[in-house]
Amino acid sequence: MTSEAEKAESxxxxxxxxDGKDRRSFIARFSSLWxxxxxxxxxGYFASIILRFLYPSRQTNAKDKSWQFVTDLGSxxxxxxxxxISPAGEKxxxxxxxMKGDASDFIALSSVCPHLGCQxxxxxNKNRYFCPCHGGAFDPSGKATAGPPKAAGQSxxxxxxxxxxxLLYIRAKTKSLV
Amino acid sequence: MGVIGNWFKERLPVxxxxxxELTNEPVPNHMRRWWWCLGGTPAYLFVVQIVTGILLAMYxxxxxxxxxxxxxxxxxxxxxxxxxxxxxxxxxTLMIAAVVLHQMRVYFTAAYRKPREINWMIxxxxxxxxxxxxxxxxxxxxxxLSYWGVTVASNICDTVPVVGGTIKQMLLGGESxxxxxxxxxxxxxxxxxxxxxxxxxxxxxxxxxxQGISELQFEDEPExxxxxxxxxxxxxxxxxxxxxVLMILLSTLATLxxxxxxxxxxxxxxxxxxxxxxxxxxxxxxxxxxPGTVAVLSSGFIVFVMFIWPFIDAMIVKATxxxxxxxxxxxxxxxxxxxxxxxxALH
Ligand code: HEM
Ligand code: FES
Numbered sequence: 001m002t003s004e005a006e007k008a009e010s011x012x013x014x015x016x017x018x019d020g021k022d023r024r025s026f027i028a029r030f031s032s033l034w035x036x037x038x039x040x041x042x043x044g045y046f047a048s049i050i051l052r053f054l055y056p057s058r059q060t061n062a063k064d065k066s067w068q069f070v071t072d073l074g075s076x077x078x079x080x081x082x083x084x085i086s087p088a089g090e091k092x093x094x095x096x097x098x099m100k101g102d103a104s105d106f107i108a109l110s111s112v113c114p115h116l117g118c119q120x121x122x123x124x125n126k127n128r129y130f131c132p133c134h135g136g137a138f139d140p141s142g143k144a145t146a147g148p149p150k151a152a153g154q155s156x157x158x159x160x161x162x163x164x165x166x167l168l169y170i171r172a173k174t175k176s177l178v
Numbered sequence: 179m180g181v182i183g184n185w186f187k188e189r190l191p192v193x194x195x196x197x198x199e200l201t202n203e204p205v206p207n208h209m210r211r212w213w214w215c216l217g218g219t220p221a222y223l224f225v226v227q228i229v230t231g232i233l234l235a236m237y238x239x240x241x242x243x244x245x246x247x248x249x250x251x252x253x254x255x256x257x258x259x260x261x262x263x264x265x266x267x268x269x270x271t272l273m274i275a276a277v278v279l280h281q282m283r284v285y286f287t288a289a290y291r292k293p294r295e296i297n298w299m300i301x302x303x304x305x306x307x308x309x310x311x312x313x314x315x316x317x318x319x320x321x322x323l324s325y326w327g328v329t330v331a332s333n334i335c336d337t338v339p340v341v342g343g344t345i346k347q348m349l350l351g352g353e354s355x356x357x358x359x360x361x362x363x364x365x366x367x368x369x370x371x372x373x374x375x376x377x378x379x380x381x382x383x384x385x386x387x388x389q390g391i392s393e394l395q396f397e398d399e400p401e402x403x404x405x406x407x408x409x410x411x412x413x414x415x416x417x418x419x420x421x422x423v424l425m426i427l428l429s430t431l432a433t434l435x436x437x438x439x440x441x442x443x444x445x446x447x448x449x450x451x452x453x454x455x456x457x458x459x460x461x462x463x464x465x466x467x468x469p470g471t472v473a474v475l476s477s478g479f480i481v482f483v484m485f486i487w488p489f490i491d492a493m494i495v496k497a498t499x500x501x502x503x504x505x506x507x508x509x510x511x512x513x514x515x516x517x518x519x520x521x522x523a524l525h
Contacts (some may be wrong), residue, residue, distance in 0.1 A: 055344075056352045083446060089354060091446065115470060116333040117354075118326055118448040132452050133330060134466040150470035 018125070067162065067169040070094060073101060074166070081122055083111065086172035092131070092159050093122065094170070103161045108170055110141045114154035129156065220280060220308070221379060222421045223273040226428065227311075230266040231368060236320065240364035242357055245320035246442045253439055264432030270312050272428070274457045277308050283509050288491075295488035297385045300378055302485050307375045310458065314367035316455055320360065325443035327454055328363070329355055337470045338478075355445065459522035460515055 070084055081095035091111045098105040109129070113120050118133035128145065129138040136147035142156035149155075160171040184185055187193075233413055239248040252259040281301060290298035313331065317324045329352075335345040351358030441449075454462050465473045484491065491504050 054348055054351075056347055056350075056358070085446075116330040116337075116465070117447060118330065118452070121447065132448050132450050133326065134462075148466065148469050148473075152471075 002147070038087065064174065065171050066174045068172055068174070070161075070168040072167050073163065076168075078105075079124075084170060084172075086170075087175040088173035089175075090121070090172050091170065092170065093120070094159075094161070094168075095122065097140075101163070101166075103163045103168075106161050106168065107140065107142075108159035108161050109138075109156040110147050110159065111156075113149065114144075114156065115147070117153070137139045183470050185388065193356075210406070217422070218417050219276040219424070220273050220304075222417065222424060223269045223276060224375065226269045226425070227266060227273065228372065230262050230269065231372070233262050234266055235368055238364075240318065240361045242360055243442075245318060245360055246439075249319050250439060253437070260431075260436050261432055264436040266315075267437040268431045268435075270315060270426050271456075272424075273310055274308055277305055278457075281305060282508075282512065286505065288504060290488045292492065293389060294385075294486070297382060299485055300382045300385070300487050302481075304375065304378050304382065306481075307371055307378065311367060311371050311375070312362045312455060312457060314371065315338070317363045318360070318367060319439065320443050321440035322443055323354065323440060323452065323454075324448045325445065326448050326452055328359065334465075334470075334474055337474045339471070453522070456519065456523065460518040463522050464519050 010092070022034050068086060071082065076082060076094075076096050078096050078099050083092070084092045084094055086092070092108050093111040094106055094108045096105055097107060111120050111129075112118075113131040113133065113136050115131065115134060115136050119129050120129040120131045120136070120138060122128075123130045126137075127140060129140075129142070131147065133136070134148050136149040137145045138156050139145050142158055144150040144153070144155055162169050162171075192306075234252060237248060237252050237259065239245060249263075252263050254260070284298070284301065313327070317328045332346045332350050332355075335349060336342045338345065346352065349362065350356065351362050453459075461477055464477060467473070468476065487504075494503050495501055
């Protein structure tokens with residue numbers, strides 16, 4: 001314990017009384033602890049600013065959902081499909097299955113594969129949506145039928161649609177302007 | 179010479195002789211055989227990457243609107259742009275191969291055993307840094323596969339429980355690929371990872387020199403006579419010659435198989451044939467075999483086991499008194515990696 005002895009020497013008051021020594025080493029340890037805590041929290045605070053700077057400021061631009069205009073019914077025939085991107089960046093494939101003239105004619109599915117986010121596309125000859133990334137496949141209603149999405153029981157999410165005055169609307173996320 | 183020498187001596191109190199003695203590490207004789215110097219190859223290639231990378235960064239423009247066009251311009255218009263870019267790409271490929279080979283030689287000679295456990299773990303960090311450099315570099319081209327590679331990789335992060343979502347957001351600078359993403363990847367690729375790597379390499383070599391390289395005696399070598407040769411100049415000359423051979427090899431590859439460029443990234447269509455770079459084939463296959471979270475957590479576990487392998491190995495040896503178990507584990511691991519890579523390459 002040379003360091004103890006050195007400390008005692010450099011601090012001559014009460015140098016040889018053992019209880020005083022204990023008290024001093026306690027004070028020394030206590031103040032080192034506080035010093036350490038101060039340094040850690042000081043530098044830690046700067047580190048936290050860096051992390052917050054790196055963290056995207058608007059965690060999400062997506063605000064509430066709203067009805068958004070897609071197309072007029074006349075411009076999409078049975079069997080056709082089109083891609084819709086909402087202002088918040090959601091991607092949907094809308095396919096027309098019938099010609100009745102109301103919302104039940106259409107199926108709107110998210111075209112983002114629930115596995116790891118690639119774009120699925122419609123394969124008419126196989127009557128399925130296919131994801132080329134890891135071979136995921138989905139039936140026309142969006143239910144997974146092959147690949148990792150099937151193993152994990154993930155389906156393509158569905159969007160709600162409505163028809164008003166012969167115009168097709170989809171309910172999707174909007175982007176706030178602020 | 180004397181005048182200049184004295185001028186420096188008066189100002190810098192170091193003696194050349196002392197410096198030479200300090201840095202002149204005796205190199206064990208077995209290092210005359212090239213496969214013991216595989217560790218030097220990635221180090222040399224790293225320097226090639228720094229030089230060609232800095233050159234590429236003079237023309238490369240890291241933004242979604244400009245990245246692809248600037249790589250096109252480097253390839254087609256800039257003088258020797260195709261050459262610098264292709265050398266950068268080939269050196270990246272060779273570097274990954276060299277790191278893997280170096281790690282295999284360390285593994286199969288059990289050079290990770292006490293007291294070299296720490297350097298094995300630093301080596302693992304170097305392996306991960308190299309793979310990350312390869313991945314982030316590829317994403318900079320902003321062709322289709324760059325975009326979808328980043329998308330898949332960030333969603334892989336997302337499947338990690340608890341922290342995954344935050345890591346994904348930090349990586350992309352948003353919820354999904356956006357205007358901040360490419361500059362983040364560029365900074366990671368050209369500043370953060372290389373700096374980290376320089377520090378790790380320095381540590382790796384410092385520890386190596388403190389401990390000395392593990393020595394071996396070959397049967398066909400005389401028992402008598404010097405067991406070491408000098409690092410300077412003998413080993414340095416060897417490395418310089420090997421380096422020139424590497425540059426010739428890189429130039430040949432760059433000329434015969436120059437780096438191409440695919441189609442521009444398109445967030446609305448994933449191309450029909452999607453494959454990562456060859457060094458990610460095993461993990462790519464893993465992802466196809468197992469559902470998301472299972473695949474990601476098991477890969478993480480495998481990397482963790484590789485990290486702490488020296489300690490696991492020590493426990494196995496202590497428990498079974500059998501010293502060569504690691505060889506069988508190693509053979510199984512290599513066969514699996516090679517098998518998976520070939521499988522994916524042929525499909
Ligand atoms: C061990 C180190 C490195 C590795 C393994 C590596 C790997 C790669 C790879 C695979 C690419 C894509 C090549 C292509 O397809 O064209 C790339 C691109 C690029 N790298 Fe690196 N790199 C390294 C170091 C650096 C450094 C230190 C810098 C800059 C200071 C840099 C700057 C660039 C730039 C600007 C590009 C984009 C241009 C292009 O694609 O040709 N790299 N890198
Ligand atoms: S991302 Fe669709 S199957 Fe993996």
